[in-house]
Amino acid sequence: MSLQELGLRDQARAVAAGDVSARELLEAMTARRDAVDGVVNAIVALAPPDARDGSRGARRTGPLAGVPIAVKDSFALPWWAPRDATAVEAPVGRGESAVYRQLRAAGASVCAVANMHQLAIGSTGTLSAYGPCANPWDLERCAGGSSSGSAAAVAASIVAGSIGTDGAGSIRIPASWCGLTGLKPTWGAVPVRGYTGAHSSLGAIGPLARDAGDCRVLAEVLLGRPLPRRSTGGISIGVPDAAYWSCVQPAVQERCRAAVEVLRRAGCTVRPVGFEGAEHSLMAVLLRGGAERAARLDGRWLAAAGPTLDPVIRAIVKGHFADSAPSLVLADRARAQLRRELRRLFAGVDVLAWPTCPAPAPPLADTVLELPAGRVPADIGTVAQTAVANLTGIPALSVPCGLVGGLPVGLMLHASWGSEGLLLDLGETFERETGRAHVGPAPLNPPSA
Amino acid sequence: LTAPPERERARLERELLRLQLAAQDVAVDDVELSIIRAIQRELAPYRRALREAGLWRVEPEHSPDYSAEPREVR
Numbered sequence: 001m002s003l004q005e006l007g008l009r010d011q012a013r014a015v016a017a018g019d020v021s022a023r024e025l026l027e028a029m030t031a032r033r034d035a036v037d038g039v040v041n042a043i044v045a046l047a048p049p050d051a052r053d054g055s056r057g058a059r060r061t062g063p064l065a066g067v068p069i070a071v072k073d074s075f076a077l078p079w080w081a082p083r084d085a086t087a088v089e090a091p092v093g094r095g096e097s098a099v100y101r102q103l104r105a106a107g108a109s110v111c112a113v114a115n116m117h118q119l120a121i122g123s124t125g126t127l128s129a130y131g132p133c134a135n136p137w138d139l140e141r142c143a144g145g146s147s148s149g150s151a152a153a154v155a156a157s158i159v160a161g162s163i164g165t166d167g168a169g170s171i172r173i174p175a176s177w178c179g180l181t182g183l184k185p186t187w188g189a190v191p192v193r194g195y196t197g198a199h200s201s202l203g204a205i206g207p208l209a210r211d212a213g214d215c216r217v218l219a220e221v222l223l224g225r226p227l228p229r230r231s232t233g234g235i236s237i238g239v240p241d242a243a244y245w246s247c248v249q250p251a252v253q254e255r256c257r258a259a260v261e262v263l264r265r266a267g268c269t270v271r272p273v274g275f276e277g278a279e280h281s282l283m284a285v286l287l288r289g290g291a292e293r294a295a296r297l298d299g300r301w302l303a304a305a306g307p308t309l310d311p312v313i314r315a316i317v318k319g320h321f322a323d324s325a326p327s328l329v330l331a332d333r334a335r336a337q338l339r340r341e342l343r344r345l346f347a348g349v350d351v352l353a354w355p356t357c358p359a360p361a362p363p364l365a366d367t368v369l370e371l372p373a374g375r376v377p378a379d380i381g382t383v384a385q386t387a388v389a390n391l392t393g394i395p396a397l398s399v400p401c402g403l404v405g406g407l408p409v410g411l412m413l414h415a416s417w418g419s420e421g422l423l424l425d426l427g428e429t430f431e432r433e434t435g436r437a438h439v440g441p442a443p444l445n446p447p448s449a
Numbered sequence: 450l451t452a453p454p455e456r457e458r459a460r461l462e463r464e465l466l467r468l469q470l471a472a473q474d475v476a477v478d479d480v481e482l483s484i485i486r487a488i489q490r491e492l493a494p495y496r497r498a499l500r501e502a503g504l505w506r507v508e509p510e511h512s513p514d515y516s517a518e519p520r521e522v523r
Binding site: 186187188189201279280282283284286287302311312314315316318319321322327329330331332333334335336337339340342343346377380392393416417418 | 466469470473475477480481482484485488489491492495496498499500502504505507508509510513515516517518519
């Protein structure tokens, strides 16, 4: 087995046991990147050799000692000023973002910057100053976004773990489409210093990894607290059929229902629940996210950076300024309603479950989803499924649960504020009960192989 | 008065949008206007639903802390 086939925990164990050095892992990472990233386009920058070398200044201990990690192009690094996939550096500049410090303190080698959808405005990963990011499962399809490169780098076995951000589904959507486990933590649980989206009341920083166990290790580092494993026997799962299952492709629905059934057979209880106000989550997150973005990217920034943006992204940003104040008030009322609805729901069940995305990854050339209601732009179809966690602040986890047409799909689990551990417990239960049948990197071979 | 023909209505809506943005010191060209209008059309049903749902009646959440469940409304 090559080093790049090892998951994150296995890489860390191999380093700790002295079976492999941090330098060897880095060399394997760069070799894999050289072999496959010409067609995937997941990684946009590597640390310079002196910063990349795990032997210089890196701790030799810690849960991630010697393990290469990629971070989205939204974090200040000592050797990189984030650009959010634009052509210009973000005002945060170079430095040690909080995420960088936590990863380094855990011994990780923060050695790669990952591609993303420009300014995190999009769920497909197609619009980027670095070029579109392909899905390692099918290079003609979207990796998902906005944390496209973070997901594709793990799915393509360039790195075993990565960091993304999620303001409307941007970790969970690419996790679902790339067959990974992706966690959007509780709002505010991960420090945001040095993150370009630090202004957001919607965004959260979280991990993407091959399985829930690897995701847990990264989450513990980001959250700065242990997430001890607990039994999932007796956990109650609510299934909001009308709100979040009816708009989904039948084959996706079937895989996700089967996944819920696996959890039921493993000792969870499952029951249908209503979900009032879910239909407003898409518009509310777009209005709130747009207003917060417009407040940050003001006229002066637009004058300087605007001409370099993708024309669609530039138009979206400018369009935010046309939204009215009454619309924003209604969006915030919808948000208040959703938060109260979740408080009510979590008084009756521990977890809520529905499909992460309503369809598998669409083609790069036609980012539209074929849904029961017709052809729907991917940004609308996906964010309608994911936005509620961002509006309310709760944690949510996407777990790979099968293939549709050879492409991965994910089940999304939501829990009450601060209950990341419970979500990861359920992810591990599902993997154990299915014999890890849905865990694994994309079947991507180097073009020359 | 009769309603303007569809094409004239579309022109007026584009012009209104351009002026609305200009009032915010945001200049847009014709391509950008077309993209913004296309997005607005796509989102119109969701926007209408939000507007017509009577959400103004919902008690606002004052100083929400998104890291925790909402406090009871007093």
